[in-house]
Amino acid sequence: MELSWEIVLCVGIAVLVHVLVYLFVMAKKPRSIVGRHVVVTGGSKGIGLCLAVECAMKGANVTVIARDEKMLSGAVALMEVIRQRPDQKFQYRSLDIGGDYDQVAKVLGEIEDNFGPIYTLINCAGMAICGVFEEVSVQDVHKLMNVNFFGTYNCTRYVLPKMKKAGDGIIVITASQAAMFGIYGYGPYSATKYALRAMAETIAMESREHGVSVTLAMPCDTNTPGFEEEEKSKPRETKIISGGGGLIEPEVMAKAILKDALKGKFTSTVGAESWLITTLGGALLPWDGFFTNLLHAIVLGPLRLVSYVLHMYFNSVIRKCAREDKAKAASEVESK
Template sequence: MDVIELLVLFAVLQLLAVLAFAISPYVRPRRFKLKGSHVIITGGSSGIGKAVAVEAVKNGASVTLMARKKAKLLEAQQEVEKYVQEGSKQRVNIIVLDVADEYSKVEQAFKEAVSELGPCDMLVNSAGVSCSKAFVDTDIEEFENVMKINLNGTVQATRAVLDQMMSRQRGRIVLISSQAGQIGLYGFTAYSASKFALRGFAESLQMEVKPYDIYVTVNCPPDTDTPMLQAESNDKPKETQLISETAGLFQPDVVAKIILKDSQRGVFLSYVGLDGFLLKQITCGMSTVISTAEALQQVFLVGICRAIGLFYLTSFDKIVHKCKREREMAAITEKNKSE
């Protein structure tokens, strides 16, 4: 069998795999409606979380905002309430909560939310922190704190709503990851580790809860204009700054609309922007899909996107090496001045 015959055989096998997928009875989730739903949002006092709350209310949902600081929650509540539809039964509640606190407190906060507005139909895990330092400059305690909030906090919040969702056989769970949860980047050893971990948690969880008509969405936004990004930029390494800029800067409301649209459809891996599309194809792995079109994209584009990705990686390596040389030259110049 020559090379051409092997390629034809490979193409036929790919098509057969797609056809087998297309007739699967377990693929397409039922449409999820936000109107009349109760959406609980951790990290809901600012950034992406608050933007998701605004969009959810615009679409007829009631929301519970959770965050650590009451003052910021009250401000967010007032802002989100402006979008409550006149004459509706929509409500916007707030609950002070640190999702990384002991589980009993997290569980109690969610019970309070449910007692006020009814069962949770959608959970948006937006609470999180960033850390943009080279690994050698990162304290172990700081690394552990990032994991505790970004991973453990998400796990605890999800666990608090899951039993009720499964008993009702209805629900959506959103995990806010990052493009740094798809590709490891300079300065994001702690942050990327926490976001990569969310992916493994989400894939396993999705397989467990799909029979209950519960769908998990992992959204991976690039840099988004939020208070967290602004705080992160204060001490972000030059390498990290230059690499992050390649994906552009997005507004929270743009990301929020994509999150809600994809989670309603039951999309597992949700992306933002062209770079996000490329990364989705490259990192699709064994994640679930919801349509033949999505499957075809991954089958036929993963190789092309991987090739493009290699050019990106080469450019990132050049940035890192250039910054290293600049630091070395600066150190030599400084030493010469002092002599």
């Protein structure tokens, strides 16, 4: 019992320190995007659309990129309704950003010809296909990699040298909580998100001295059309494991991501569960500030026990589902 109270005390102190650090140390002045050119990929729906709207509300000139022209047109119409300045501009482009790099660079160049240099790139295009590792088709794995990784790579590859030369710029890379640890049923999907995490860490290290900030957004389950599609391919075990945290609304997620990006924070999460997973899985992430790292030094020991309990729970879910499947199969054999 004494050990339990020590853990509770350590966690309580860590939470208090975290709050105080956030309020008094990490309160950075956000950058302004008024009159700046912001490009949002995946901007026709879900978190991407909400991010485009948030940028429009802050006075930015916004370009949204996706494939569905009808939905893109609707996104631009929505931004027109919330226009903040008479000279504010909005446009869309239908583009397969995970395809040929030269084509992506050509279109992005045309976009800059219309609206000026890209000051902020928000990579939000993505998709999820779930399933036990060997049951996800090779074609689907390539599709996941093209959309999730190469779509972000191509756009970032184009803007990064320009931002470095200008000495200013913001890049947002949207990964997932699945970039923190592998989850049953998310194998190939998690691999693409881990790749984005590694890319974001590398770019942040290479670009900080050039005035370019990088934010790695790691949304939890969010109430979007993409999540509805993801649910269709999730194994039963995955639904149980990932279903405990509930759903965040995309507007809430978008506000948090943009706020963190404008403040130059490397990580962006929403909710206690996401903070816990990111803290446990991201010990080598470039956390901002001495006090944040001091907090992690205090809290990671007790939290390591939490991660052990989580893995025990995950494994118990998998074993239970396996037993139920075996019992069902045996029952079907007997009935025949």
